[in-house]
Amino acid sequence: MKINSQKKQFGKGCKVSLFTFGTMRATENLDKMYALIKSAYHTGINHLETAASYGNAEILIGKALKKLEISDNILTNEWIVTTKILPKGDFNYLKNSFESSLKNLQLKKIHNLAIHGINLNDHLDWVLNGDGRKFIKWAFKKGLINQVGFSSHGSYSLIEKAIKCEVFNFCNLHLHLLDQSKISLAKLALKKNMGVLAISPADKGGRLYDPSDNLIKASAPYHPLELAYRFLLSNGITTLSLGATKFEDFNIAKKLINSSHELTSSEISSLKNIEKLANKQLGSSKCEQCRSCLPCPSEIPIPEILRLRNISLGYGQLEFAKERYNLIGRAGHWWEEKNGSFCLECNKCVPKCPMKLNIPDLLKQTHNLLVDKPKKRLWT
Template sequence: MRYQYKWQDIPAKEIPQENQDNLEATIRRSLEVGINHIETARGYGTSEMQLGKILPKLPREQLIVQTKVCPQKNVKQFRREFDKSLAFLQLDYVDLLGIHGINTYEIIDECIRPGGCLDEARKLQKQGKVRFIGFSTHGPTDVIIKTIETDCFDYVNLHWYYINQLNWPAIEAANKHDMGVFIISASDKGGKLYDPPQKLIELCQPLSPIMFNNLFCLSHSQVHTLSVGASRPTDFDEHLKTLSLLDKAEEILEPIINRLEAEAIKVLGENWVKTWNIGLPNHKQTPGNINIPVILWLRNLALAYDMIEYGRMRYNLLGNGGHWFPGKQAENLDKLDLKSCLVNSPHADKIPDLLADTHHLLGGQSVQRLSSS
């Protein structure tokens, strides 16, 4: 998704040769260094079309090609979207087909109902056009676990990394069901680690933030794959430095994690660090649909690690992300009574002020999801 030309389908002739050359050089470099899992999606604009110009030139048996198609109530539309993906990729089959964006209970039910898009994906599997079926999700942990426990899927794409470990129970559930675990966007949604603040760089020494996060994720054997998000051939270089450290991950990680935790306590206070998320309502339980847990989490990162740009990127998605990033910003707090929804929080009295401060710190121009831009 990081190296395509446009987020919308356009005629192939409109794609600049320079952009296509960069994409192909990136793919060839990935194979040179042993990275053969190529992940795309129907929603990634010209990505599939551009990949289709190089994938047929490569040894098919050496590739793991994954695409994703959003669930549709009309299964014929789901099939049309998949057929378009396969035609753009110029392949006879994909190794992995993900149902893209199982983020709510309603979407689960729609997908797995008799005659739903999961059944359609199984037809594709029987026809030899798909080897394995999984799902991708930006949803809450309980939704992910429920989807896993249907026992309908071979793998899951989800978010989990050092700064956001909420989905660990889902990863454990996936392991119990013998599913592959693919971590989405570990270096971008995991903290914009390709452009980290100086404070985070210092706290992660002797590793770079990218190397630290990679090592943290891969030190857990339940995690199988991290997406790199390469946009040019040199983007693999920093990630590859992680590999030689895997055998001694625990001894390398421990002092860094201790330093990160100590800094958070120093800045935010030990009681807050250990209890801030207790008893918080979700956005559906909150007046104005304010996403209190996400806002306070972003505040923690901004203050403890100077991750202000990351916080702004994520905060300003609120209200624009639909079920991919639900809830709204902390606006118009003077018109809302949050007392009843915060009754189970030990910090109920101060949270409204903290929300207002966070809005002042991180608020600004609204941000659209990349695939909506």
């Protein structure tokens, strides 16, 4: 039976559930896509998120939605769909690829179109002044989209610029309990009445579906992922993406599908215990993510690297930190380019750190702890 779930205004578009089914990992075959979309429906989710670049996801969604209409009487128009395009190409290329997205999804229009990966100034410029702008105008004029948004793995200042540029109605951001560096940007976007989707709080948020024993103990009586979700929802984030691959992945969402209220005192106490855990494990070597050490003449993303150190040693999420560290320099503009091995030990950063951290030493230590063979990356 369908759960009667809370829906929140997503920008100037339709209302969406507190969780969004991100379909990136459901692309094995039609049976899997169909079954997972059906589970999402029975969880109370009404928002599907996909991209033309997620293999055959759009085709499978189109077929699954038709099958749900015929076999389960779940109407296609009950779903809000977000798809994404990359910020590249000329008008004709964009028009053709968007038309093929519509055809694959078997839809006449898309509720939310996101420009996926405004990671560089050039990408934003492409939207504001280039072919991106021409394409967006065309899509609105033809009535093919309700609103446009963006996702970004870019710098704080670039995301801030994108939020303030008055083109976008929603944004998809990396917002995580264990990485709160973009929460203030989310609040800025919400203040401007934009919809805010948190990208992958479970996986990119620290692989919280597979927490360390220490993290489990600290967050009791809650599962760490449940606390992470509640932290975001209580901060007003409109919807959280959930990249389910099996039915059980919806369990926590089912429990929290109406839970956007303020944190309870018991949740606050568990969140404090998680922080205490990190403080105890890291002692005086904890990086507080203040970014005062930047810029580094060698362009090392010191806070990002030391955040992975915090996550591995402080919270015990070593495998996650290793995976992210080893993607540095291997994912183009989707992630950082230089790891700790690029440190020239010039010590310019050291006096700038209010925590008096021996940054070159910590970078070396982090590199030795986390460096591994490269892993294949999925789109985020």
